[in-house]
Amino acid sequence: xxxxxxxxxxxxxxxxxxxxxxxxxxxxxxxxxxxxxxxxxxxxxxxxxxxxxxxxxxxxxxxxxxxxxxxxxxxxxxxxxxxxxxxxxxxxxxxxxxxxxxxxxxxxxxxxxxxxxxxxxxxxxxxxxxxxxxxxxxxxxxxxxxxxxxxxxxxxxxxxxxxxxxxxxxxxxxxxxxxxxxxxxxxxxxxxxxxxxxxxxxxxxxxxxxxxxxxxxxxxxxxxxxxxxxx
Numbered sequence: 245x246x247x248x249x250x251x252x253x254x255x256x257x258x259x260x261x262x263x264x265x266x267x268x269x270x271x272x273x274x275x276x277x278x279x280x281x282x283x284x285x286x287x288x289x290x291x292x293x294x295x296x297x298x299x300x301x302x303x304x305x306x307x308x309x310x311x312x313x314x315x316x317x318x319x320x321x322x323x324x325x326x327x328x329x330x331x332x333x334x335x336x337x338x339x340x341x342x343x344x345x346x347x348x349x350x351x352x353x354x355x356x357x358x359x360x361x362x363x364x365x366x367x368x369x370x371x372x373x374x375x376x377x378x379x380x381x382x383x384x385x386x387x388x389x390x391x392x393x394x395x396x397x398x399x400x401x402x403x404x405x406x407x408x409x410x411x412x413x414x415x416x417x418x419x420x421x422x423x424x425x426x427x428x429x430x431x432x433x434x435x436x437x438x439x440x441x442x443x444x445x446x447x448x449x450x451x452x453x454x455x456x457x458x459x460x461x462x463x464x465x466x467x468x469x470x471x472x473x474x475x
Contacts, residue, residue, distance in 0.1 A: 270412035313445035337370035380408035
């Protein structure tokens, strides 16, 4: 088997064996299996996943997609993570073009005219390029996030990027998530308390109406629900 085939077989086996694993059990398996050869993704909405991962490995690599369109609060949260978890290595994945270069090539405000293309250029390609350096990645995807994520396994195979994908908090409810944040004093983007319940790039993120789906604040009115990173 090729390296990719071996990794997929590993993921398929672990998907069954760890189907009921806790977040920390899944992360212990990740560290025990991959050592330094994995990265933890964070959009810096909060540091829950980082806090969990550093309990098992204090010097994990943390992936942040630096799109050039983030809220100042999101950049501030990223910088605060580096202070609170001083051993982590934040890997800032940059697009091939700056915002100004993209505006020059595609016209200004591509995110308004073609958000799928903008996400592809500023998120999907940088993600793919960064993940090519690893055998596995850890994400904070949860089944309650959206209907498209309802069947998310704890361990799976990411066919698009060709590596193992670990989703340690996939089964967590919103209540379980909130309890973890509150009980552990987890660092959280200040925009969350201001009503931004799913934070992405500033031009494509809005406050969420009371009682509405948290992801309704992303790409409002554009019929788009995913940026292409997870499906």
